[in-house]
Amino acid sequence: MMFSRRRFCCAGVLVGTAATLDRALAADSCAVQTRERQVTLSPDDALKELKAGNERFLTQTMRNCDLLGQVRATAGGQYPFAVIIGCIDSRVPPELVFDQRIGDIFSARIAGNVADDDVVGSAEFATKLAGAKLIVVLGHSECGAVRGAIDGAELGMLTNLLKRIKPAVEASKNVPGEHTSRNKDFVQQVATANAKLAAEGLERDSPVLRDLIAKGELKIVAAMHDVSTGRITFLG
Known part of the structure; x- marks a missing residue:
């Protein structure tokens, strides 16, 4: 033919x-995040952005951007729309699992994703001064810090850090089975409770964040990352 x-x-x-x-x-x-776009985003919009990004990660349809170009484009200023407070675990890189670009999110990482005074202060800067609309406390499965807190591990300065996870251990005492790090269900429950308690603590301990929430300018949520699948589940 x-x-x-x-x-x-x-x-x-x-x-x-x-x-x-x-x-x-x-x-x-x-296109990099701009002040104009940051201002127009609501906290719910920011949450949708992260959910969509994780879906792209899961379906292997992540954006392929010119990173050096983004470095140059953000050199004059940054306007992130969200703050991710996550664990230092090497399997949970926030920018990758949420498919975000340079300049999109603030990333605060600490063992066990605990919200100590330094993390709270960082969150206050990121929201009140830099304009982020959403804070996500991102826990994850198979968390070594959670296992350490469950088993009462002691090691230098880490000992005090793990004490911040103890309330989550106590909150999970009704989980069936042995309450040791050998019980995967217990570890998962403690990790989930720890993320929720950290999110609640941010609002409770920070008048700055509470004020932003009251004005509808900020939302704080907890989420869990499954290191075996890459899926992020946002908690109620």
Whole structure:
């Protein structure tokens, strides 16, 4: 079957148009966060952004952006829309599992994703002064810090840090089975309770954050990352 020159040319135009559109959409998805966009985002919008990013991560449709270009574009200022308070675990890199770009999120990482005074102060800076609309306390499965807190591990300065996880251990005492790190269900329950308690503690301990929440300018949520699947579940 022979194609006419006109039909061939039209097909070429359609292909070229589609390619141009794809490039435009890709460029838009890689555009760095701006002050204007940060201001217009609500806390719920910010949460949707992170949920969509994790879905892209899970479906292997992550954005492929020019990172050096983003470095240059953000050199004059940063306008992140969210704060992720996560564990130092190497399997839970927030920018990757939420498919976020340079300049999109503040990332505060500490063993056991505990909210000590330094972390609270960092969250106050990120929200009140830098304009982020959402704080996510991100716990994860198979957490070594949680295991250490359960078993009463002691090691230098880590000992005091693990004490901050003890309330979550106490809150999980009704979980069936032995209450040691050998019980995976217990470890998971403590890790989940720890993320929830840390999120609650941020609001309880910080008048700055409470004021932003009261004004509808901030939301604080807890979430859990499954290190075996990459899926992030937001807690109620």
